[in-house]
Amino acid sequence: MEPKKAFKRLPDEKKQDFIDKAIDLFLSVPYEDITMRMLNKALSINSATFYRYFDSKDALYLYIYHTIAEKLPKSEGYNLWEAPLSNMITYAPYISMREKNFLSLIYKIPDHVLQMLLDLYRDEEFDKFKEYLTLDKRKGKLREDIDIDFLIWLLFTIRNQLYIYVRQQGYSVDEIFRLLNFVFRDLLRNGIYKHDS
Known part of the structure; x- marks a missing residue:
């Protein structure tokens, strides 16, 4: 799952901070219970910004999973x-x-x-x-x-x-x-x- 261009254009440090905050939320709250409001609050962004970066919570989760999996040796x-x-x-x-x-x-x-x-x-x-x-x-x-x-x-x-x-x-x-x-x-x-x- 690829993020949108707006997310790709962010500086690496800002992207990593975004991912770290999202991981913390996914680890602390059951997936089904995470609302867009909670996600936006945890990421310190508004809804419009989130949707400029990703299509959905699912797309964000899949992107993070793929990013971590890419670090593993083939x-x-x-x-x-x-x-x-x-x-x-x-x-x-x-x-x-x-x-x-x-x-x-x-x-x-x-x-x-x-x-x-x-x-x-x-x-x-x-x-x-x-x-x-x-x-x-x-x-x-x-x-x-x-x-x-x-x-x-x-x-x-x-x-x-x-x-x-x-x-x-x-x-x-x-x-x-x-x-x-x-x-x-x-x-x-x-x-x-x-x-x-």
């Missing part, structure tokens, strides 16, 4: 079975604890914002999944009859539904990581049936 490899954000502990050299906490809000934002966030990265993730699954298939790690495009669609669907499920259940972040790792590392990789010894 992995050389890709572990398809890794739970999303489960390597956050290794992000310490790249982002602050505040930024890590902000990224963790992905488990608490409304479904429509989560869907916007997932859509934002869909094409990039699809290409990455396809590259590594194709490589795994060439190496003989995947069954020959696997349709990679269908498998990716299936994995995206499962992941998106898992996000919704864990949020509805009110799981803690640790419980979410355990469940996502179970699904992606164990259940999907090994199946649901016992294997004969």
Whole structure:
């Protein structure tokens, strides 16, 4: 999500101050409870100025998320079975604890914002999944009859539904990581049936 030109023209220091204030608000108040009035007050701006910078609260949230995510190293490899954000502990050299906490809000934002966030990265993730699954298939790690495009669609669907499920259940972040790792590392990789010894 790109901010509008007026925001891009701000000096870097002013942009960072704006982002820092927004992060503080998102971390201290549940997303759904944040009104435009609260947002404008926290950012020390009026409504007209906010809308010169961003289309909506959602657009601001997505911009901040993307800005923080861009600080993280791009992995050389890709572990398809890794739970999303489960390597956050290794992000310490790249982002602050505040930024890590902000990224963790992905488990608490409304479904429509989560869907916007997932859509934002869909094409990039699809290409990455396809590259590594194709490589795994060439190496003989995947069954020959696997349709990679269908498998990716299936994995995206499962992941998106898992996000919704864990949020509805009110799981803690640790419980979410355990469940996502179970699904992606164990259940999907090994199946649901016992294997004969």
